[in-house]
Amino acid sequence: MVVTVFEAYAGLARRVLARPAWLGRTRLVAVDGPSGAGKTVFAARLADALARLGSGRPPVVNTDDLLDGWDDQLTFWPRLEESVLTPLRAGRAGAYHRYSWVRRRFLPRPVPVPAAPVLILEGVSVARAAVGPELSLAVFVTAPAALRLTRAVARDGPSILPELRRWHDGERAHFAADDTEARADLLVDGAPTLPHDPDRYYQRIARHPRPA
Template identity: 40%
Template sequence: MTDSPTADLLMIAMSRPATLGPGRLICVDGPAGSGKTTLANALADMTQAPVVHMDEVYAGWDGLADGIAQLETILLPLVEGAPGSYRRYDWHAHEFAETVLVPPSPLLVIEGVGSGAAGYDGLRTALAWVDAPEAERRRRGIDRDGDTFAPHWDAWAAAESEHFARDRTEARADVVVMT
């Protein structure tokens, strides 16, 4: 392994067989505010891979399970070489908006809470777990999303903790990154 989690994750993914038709899938999971987007963006910068952000597929603050369910419409068509898709959630309108197409590509990165859901293990090429101390994650989340996230933090944290415990996400990760 190298000193770069981004390089390590890419090396792992490229050393394994393709899982989405001819393409590979890297998922970057972990609790809110941990640094998942930063790692996913670094992967995209290094590879030009498209990134799907789970924040666009959750059905609001209570939508973790619905977001995870949308992985099916993204991933299963890609296995067959067809574009996947998802409905983008409009956080200001509090409803789903347009359908976003995800074309087949040599590498796809999906980042966000639930992106590493165990139900899709057979389609994932590599999984990263990103974490940070709770106080730091909370500060980052509130700094990023402002006061709109603050009243929802505790409920969201409880939902993601329950999901991670059930799916054992961190234990299944190929790379663990503490930020």
């Protein structure tokens, strides 16, 4: 049985800050889920809620900026590990180079990632099992496949459809093998239909065991 509940980003932000840091002194929050589900919006709103608590807006790393093109869907991780996660474990700031999907190369100017109390990672596979022990919170955002496809095409244009379909096949295989959704601390509906204030509230999907 699945139950949906609206919860405040402010409350989630307080829960994040109350959790222990497992990546050096940084609380690592992973916002995972399939493409077009609403991960980027959720991560930004959580970052805004954390900023309103007075400790500054946490850095948000979108892994689309780390991919070396479409073929780097899941293999970008060593780049993230070396440039961001390893320095943060040691209490030092990290930095990465942002990939330009227009120029098809990494840009020369580094993007700094401070050793802040919270770091939000957003993108497909960021809550993978390998990083689980260092996560303070794993979020999985989901939405219907047809809507996710519509969102992606509206954002990037129909020319991406061949690559996007291949991408969807890859992420489905990854999530099935990694069991990401089942391991997540929080399951979020990225396409809620009930009226609410989307800047303040998100729709949590509460999973309960079926009655015997």
